Amino acid sequence: MFKVKHTRREILQSTVAAAGLTVPTVLQLQAQATLPINATRCIVIYCWGGISHYESWDPKPEALSELRGEFSTIQTNVSGVRFSEHLPLMSQHADKMAIVRSLFHKQGGHQQGMYHSITGHAPPPGVKALNRTNSPSLAALVGRFQDPNSGTPNAIRVPYNMYDNGTLMAGEYGGWLGSDYDPILMRTPSGKPFSGVSRYTSRELDLKLNLNKDRIVQRQILQLQLERTIGQTTEYDRLDRFRQMAADMLLGSDVREAYDLENEDPRIRAMYGDHIGGQSMLLARRLTEAGVPVVQVCAGAGDLAGGNGENWDTHRDNFKKLKDRLLPIFDRSVSALFTDLEMRGLLEETLVVFLTDFGRTPKINNNAGRDHYPAVYSMAMAGGGIQGGQIYGSSDSNGARPFENPCTPGDFHATALTAMGINPHSELKDQFDRPFQICNGNPLPLF
Amino acid sequence: MKLLITLTLAFLTPLTAIGQTGDSIEAIKKAGGQVRNVRGGYEVSFNLGKRSLNDQDLAYVAALDSVVVLNLKRTNVSNQNLRHVGEITSLKKLHLELTQIDDTGLQYLSKLDQLNYLNLFGTNVTDESISTLKQLDSLTHLYVWKTKITLQAMETLRESKPDLKIVFGVDLSMIEIPDPNAPTETPKTQLKFITNPNAADAPRSGNGENIEVLFENKSRRKVKLVWVGYDGKLKPYGEIEPGATRIQNSYENNTWLITDTADNALGYFICGDQRALAIIPQ
Numbered sequence: 001m002f003k004v005k006h007t008r009r010e011i012l013q014s015t016v017a018a019a020g021l022t023v024p025t026v027l028q029l030q031a032q033a034t035l036p037i038n039a040t041r042c043i044v045i046y047c048w049g050g051i052s053h054y055e056s057w058d059p060k061p062e063a064l065s066e067l068r069g070e071f072s073t074i075q076t077n078v079s080g081v082r083f084s085e086h087l088p089l090m091s092q093h094a095d096k097m098a099i100v101r102s103l104f105h106k107q108g109g110h111q112q113g114m115y116h117s118i119t120g121h122a123p124p125p126g127v128k129a130l131n132r133t134n135s136p137s138l139a140a141l142v143g144r145f146q147d148p149n150s151g152t153p154n155a156i157r158v159p160y161n162m163y164d165n166g167t168l169m170a171g172e173y174g175g176w177l178g179s180d181y182d183p184i185l186m187r188t189p190s191g192k193p194f195s196g197v198s199r200y201t202s203r204e205l206d207l208k209l210n211l212n213k214d215r216i217v218q219r220q221i222l223q224l225q226l227e228r229t230i231g232q233t234t235e236y237d238r239l240d241r242f243r244q245m246a247a248d249m250l251l252g253s254d255v256r257e258a259y260d261l262e263n264e265d266p267r268i269r270a271m272y273g274d275h276i277g278g279q280s281m282l283l284a285r286r287l288t289e290a291g292v293p294v295v296q297v298c299a300g301a302g303d304l305a306g307g308n309g310e311n312w313d314t315h316r317d318n319f320k321k322l323k324d325r326l327l328p329i330f331d332r333s334v335s336a337l338f339t340d341l342e343m344r345g346l347l348e349e350t351l352v353v354f355l356t357d358f359g360r361t362p363k364i365n366n367n368a369g370r371d372h373y374p375a376v377y378s379m380a381m382a383g384g385g386i387q388g389g390q391i392y393g394s395s396d397s398n399g400a401r402p403f404e405n406p407c408t409p410g411d412f413h414a415t416a417l418t419a420m421g422i423n424p425h426s427e428l429k430d431q432f433d434r435p436f437q438i439c440n441g442n443p444l445p446l447f
Numbered sequence: 448m449k450l451l452i453t454l455t456l457a458f459l460t461p462l463t464a465i466g467q468t469g470d471s472i473e474a475i476k477k478a479g480g481q482v483r484n485v486r487g488g489y490e491v492s493f494n495l496g497k498r499s500l501n502d503q504d505l506a507y508v509a510a511l512d513s514v515v516v517l518n519l520k521r522t523n524v525s526n527q528n529l530r531h532v533g534e535i536t537s538l539k540k541l542h543l544e545l546t547q548i549d550d551t552g553l554q555y556l557s558k559l560d561q562l563n564y565l566n567l568f569g570t571n572v573t574d575e576s577i578s579t580l581k582q583l584d585s586l587t588h589l590y591v592w593k594t595k596i597t598l599q600a601m602e603t604l605r606e607s608k609p610d611l612k613i614v615f616g617v618d619l620s621m622i623e624i625p626d627p628n629a630p631t632e633t634p635k636t637q638l639k640f641i642t643n644p645n646a647a648d649a650p651r652s653g654n655g656e657n658i659e660v661l662f663e664n665k666s667r668r669k670v671k672l673v674w675v676g677y678d679g680k681l682k683p684y685g686e687i688e689p690g691a692t693r694i695q696n697s698y699e700n701n702t703w704l705i706t707d708t709a710d711n712a713l714g715y716f717i718c719g720d721q722r723a724l725a726i727i728p729q
Contacts, residue, residue, distance in 0.1 A: 166683065195659060195696035197684050267622040274625055305684065308674070309696040316698075317657045343616030345544060345566035345590040 038421030039351040039384030041288040042142050044296040045281075045334065046172075048162050049304050049313030050113065052360035052370050053378040053399060055084045055322050058101045060362075060399045067362045067398055069370075070319050078389040086327040089335035095389040096338055096347065097382045098446040102393025102402035105358070105374045105409055110164050110304060110313070113357035113374055115171035120413030120439050129168040132431070134175035138353065138413060139183045139296040141438060144174075145422050146293040152255050155183035155294045156287055158280045160198045160302025172296065176430035183296060188283050190261055191276030195325075196309010198302035258290035259283070271336045278333035285340055288350055299330060307369075312356065315369040341383060351384025351419045355412075362400045376402050379412060384419045386446050410441025418443040471507045478504040488513030488537055493522050500524055505531035518542040520566070526552030533558060544568040544590065550575040557582040566590040568616070574600035581607050592616025634661055638725040640705075642714040649715040651679045655699020656720050662693040664727045668707060675702040675715070687727070 054060060059073045059082060073082040076094035083091045107113040107123065115123040119135035127134065136144070143154030162169040174181030257263060261279060264286065272278035277299055284295040300311040307313040310325050341347040359377025360370030376395045382388060393405035414424035417439055424439035472482050475491060478500065483490040491508050493500060500522050508514060509531040517532065520542045526549060532541070533555035541562060549571035556562070556579065563585045567576075573595040580589065581604060589611060591601070601613055638660070652675050664670055664687040672684040672693065681704065687693050697703070697718050704715045705727055716725045 193694065195694050199685065265619065266624045267619040270622050270624045271617070305674075305682070306676075308698075320657055339617060343590070343592040343614055344568055345542070345564070345588070345614065348564065348588065 039349055039419050040293070041346070041350040042139070042294040042384070042416070042420060043281075043284045043288060043337070043350060043352045044139050044294065045352065045354045046118065046162075046296060046298050047312045047330075047354065047356040048114070048298050048300050048302070049110065049307075049311040050357035050360060050372060050377075051312045052314060052318060052322065053101070053376070053395070054360065054362065054370070055318070055327070056087065057083055057099045057378045057380060058395055058399060059084050060397065063362070063398055066364060069364060071323070081389075081391060084327070086323055087331045089331045090338075093335055093338040093382075096342070097380050097388055098386050098390045098392060099378060099380045100392045100407065100412060100444065100446075101378045101395050102376065102404060102406050103379055103409065103412060104376050104402055104406055107358070107374055108372050110357050110372075111167075111169055111171075113372070114162065114169060117355050117357055117379075117409050118171045119175070120410045120441060123170070127170045129170040130173060131170065132176055132178070134170050134173065136175040136177045136181060137172045137183070137296070138355070138416060139172070139294045140174040140177055140181045141417070142294045142420055142422070143183065144177050144181050144428070145420070152291045152293070153184050154181060155296070156292055157183045157185045157296045157298070158283055159186070159188035159276055160298045161185060162298060163197075163199050163303040165305060166199075166303065176434075176436060177428070178431050183294070186259065186283075188261075188276050188280040189259065190274075191279035192274060193276050194301040194310040194329075196301035196303065196311060197305040254290040255287065255292060258286040258292075261286070268340065271339070273329065273332045273336070275329050275333070277329040278336060281333040281337040282340075285337060285346070289344070289346060299333070300326065314360065315365070315371055316367040318360070318364070318369045320368070338382065347383040349384065351386065351416060352382040353416050354380040359399075362398050376400060381416065381419070381446060386419060390446065392444055392446060407444060408441055410439055411444055412441065414439045414441040414443040415446055419447070468511060471510045474507040475504065475511075478507075480504070480508075482511075485516060487539070488515040490514075490516035490518070492516075492518035493520075500528065502528055502531070508532075509534045513537045516540040519546060521545045524548060526555075529553070529555040532556065535559070536561065538562050539585075540564040542566045543570055546570055548572070550579075553579050560584050563587040567594055567596075568592045570594055572596060577604050580604055586611055588612050588614075590614045590616075634659075634722045634724045636719060636721060636723045638716040638718065638723045640714045640716060640726065640728055645712060649675050649702050649704045649712070650717070651675055652677050652698070652702045653700030655701075655718075657696070657698055658718060658720065659722045660695045660697050660703065660716070660718060660725050661723070662687055662695060662703075662725045662727065664689055664691055664693075666713075666727050666729050670713065670727055671706045671708060671710070673704040673706055675704055 054069055055071055059071065060068050061073050072085045074085045074088055074091050076083055076091040078094040081094050083094065105113065105116045107116050111127060112123045115127055118137045120138065121135040139155045139157065146154055157172060162172060172183065261269065261283060264282065269282060272282045280297045284297050287295045301309040304311050304313045307315040312326065314321050337352070338347070341350050356377065356379060358372055358374035361373045365371055376399065393407060394403045395401065396403040417424040424441065424443060426438050427435045428438055429435050475482055480491055480493045489511055491514050505528050508517065514535050515537055517535065517538055524543065524546050529548060529552040536559060538559050539561055541564065544566045545568065550573055553572055553576045562583050565583065565586060568590045574597055576596070577600050580586065586608065587610065591613065592615060598615065601615065605611065605613060662672065667689050669686055669688055671686050674682045674684055676682055684695070699718055699720045701718045702715055703725065705713045707713060
């Protein structure tokens with residue numbers, strides 16, 4: 001299927017094996033040589049809908065005009081690395097990022113692609129949200145390995161649940177880890193919303209926090225109240241009030257203080273932009289800084305609604321949508337996050353992971369859009385011990401297939417888990433004591 | 448008897464040592480700190496929840512063998528307390544950000560020759576500390592945002608340590624704060640609300656330019672926003688509270704049907720080719 005029979009990773013592995021060392025050992029030695037600990041915090045940025053690799057981190061200025069699109073490219077602060085021209089701020093942070101340009105999987109639908117990308121595992125047939133046999137999301141899994149007595153929630157998601165035309169998506173929950181590990185959804189308290197449909201509230205609100213023993217009684221009362229509310233009324237705002245109450249009752253003061261963006265320096269808030277896309281990134285920084293191990297940000301409208309609205313599913317008007325709204329918000333908010341994490345000295349310990357459903361078709365369709373394309377796409381990581389300023393793998397000249405070092409969502413997950421100090425081949429048991437290997441990929445050499 | 452005493456002593460010595468480590472860890476935890484095993488030693492952290500620290504707490508940390516990471520972020524650590532920190536020669540990473548320490552405290556750290564990460568963001572250190580910083584041989588990462596250290600002084604440090612990464616941060620005075628009271632631009636054109644009791648009469652959406660519609664619900668009840676698909680199928684787009692507005696991405700020639708919460712059609716809008724206001728009347 002691929003032109004290159006031996007990937008650089010395979011060659012590296014065989015050379016290293018010949019020297020009597022396995023790849024993980026080498027990575028460990030390298031890590032020891034620098035800072036003594038792994039990343040302790042993680043921010044997952046999810047581009048719901050499938051961000052175009054052509055118009056972001058893998059532009060193809062040499063491709064035929066019907067493929068390359070109308071954007072030009074911009075030189076980044078890493079020699080020889082170019083991004084789309086509409087990522088001018090992010091291009092000055094390329095030295096912090098490891099871009100992987102050779103990811104692929106076989107899932108052409110949003111639900112399936114998102115599931116594979118966010119859990120690292122291929123979706124089961126007929127996958128349904130909140131099924132406890134689903135695989136856990138990266139955020140849920142990272143949260144699972146954190147100290148249960150830290151007094152913060154394991155994992156938080158902001159600002160939206162992912163939906164496709166009103167259907168709640170599977171993948172961003174705790175799956176077989178159990179409901180205790182479902183990341184909690186929090187609404188970003190300020191910022192202009194993404195246009196289109198974003199369903200803020202759902203009847204499956206996740207309020208299962210990791211609690212100390214003395215709080216269990218409160219938790220039981222809360223659960224009872226919630227179950228009653230859900231059973232009796234569909235009034236979203238009432239449910240919201242309960243959620244607020246629950247948050248007040250259950251979240252530690254550090255987290256609550258971090259949630260209040262009014263506590264932030266107004267100039268820092270302005271740096272992120274007054275859009276919910278920016279304010280959500282700021283919230284992610286504040287929450288992780290306050291001790292929450294992992295925060296997942298949905299960077300776009302919550303419901304794809306047939307590509308209608310500001311999400312990455314750009315079947316129609318790909319260029320206009322990206323140029324006018326999506327890329328400027330993304331560019332500014334991500335760059336602000338990098339700047340902010342770095343100047344506080346938090347980037348070393350905070351792993352930033354970008355995920356998306358899949359790439360977009362090299363061929364531009366009749367609606368000036370690009371369609372779903374899992375055969376090759378790009379994702380990225382930064383901070384948390386990741387060596388910035390590198391490109392791993394490549395796509396072919398048409399951005400249609402992996403050319404060098406093809407890799408899977410599982411490999412990408414294995415890399416993120418390794419950065420967090422978690423052995424990707426660990427086994428965990430589900431509620432019925434069945435063992436699961438948490439990841440079936442191998443870490444990429446991004447350290 | 449002598450043998451017994453010797454044997455007892457031989458066993459007691461390591462036990463006492465273990466006991467001391469255990470005692471120190473217990474004492475640190477009692478003071479609100481966290482101790483974790485990390486590669487190469489311990490990580491001790493007091494950073495969460497603005498803990499109040501005293502000299503004795505840090506003496507316990509100094510008594511622990513091989514502390515490699517010490518996090519004192521946002522604590523009330525004093526310049527004098529740093530004397531104990533200066534004794535922890537195994538230290539590789541030290542967080543002092545958002546504390547009140549200044550040059551007098553920092554000078555106690557000059558012997559930390561394994562330290563490669565030093566975070567001084569938001570402290571009172573000045574250019575006076577450059578000489579101390581120059582003595583830290585292993586330093587690779589230095590954070591000085593919101594300190595009194597000047598760019599010029601940093602240049603002299605950079606000259607003596609060309610591989611040191613110095614993070615100076617952004618100059619916040621350069622960032623403009625948008626006026627929260629600035630009016631948001633109201634669209635110039637307004638769409639006509641076509642009242643029609645039968646939802647089936649709302650025409651199918653057509654194609655066109657990508658535009659934005661600002662819906663404003665001036666009726667006294669909650670309404671539902673429904674998009675009439677290209678195939679005539681109805682797709683719900685959520686609800687708009689009385690008095691609320693909603694910015695909605697749309698396309699030219701799209702039809703937006705407004706219903707009450709019981710799905711009775713109240714009327715519809717058909718989008719034009721530009722950004723427009725759509726008022727749901729009383």
